[in-house]
């Protein structure tokens with residue numbers, strides 16, 4: 504018989520937000536961030552979770568000779584910035600999380616996650 508679990512609670516979303524802050528601050532690496540986020544998602548049997556201004560998605564495992572590593576996608580939902588400043592509070596520039604031409608950035612002041620299209624300086 505299937506085990507019924509309640510949907511992720513606010514504490515789970517808060518835990519993931521805290522992990523993302525630690526990731527943006529450089530306190531934990533990508534592998535540790537992904538491992539802990541995937542542990543929450545897989546505990547509930549879900550593939551993605553909205554955590555306010557961002558969404559995390561379990562993209563499955565990347566298999567290497569050293570074993571499987573989970574991959575987590577982060578989607579910014581906090582709006583778009585033209586200059587790197589947070590669309591929600593104006594603080595900036597945001598801290599890099601992902602991307603090159605369109606950066607997913609984290610606001611150290613309010614925790615908003617936003618996208619930041621950057622100019623292509625090198626014409627590539």
Ligand SMILES: [Zn+2]
Pocket residue numbers: 589590591592593594610611612613614615
């Ligand atoms: Zn902000």
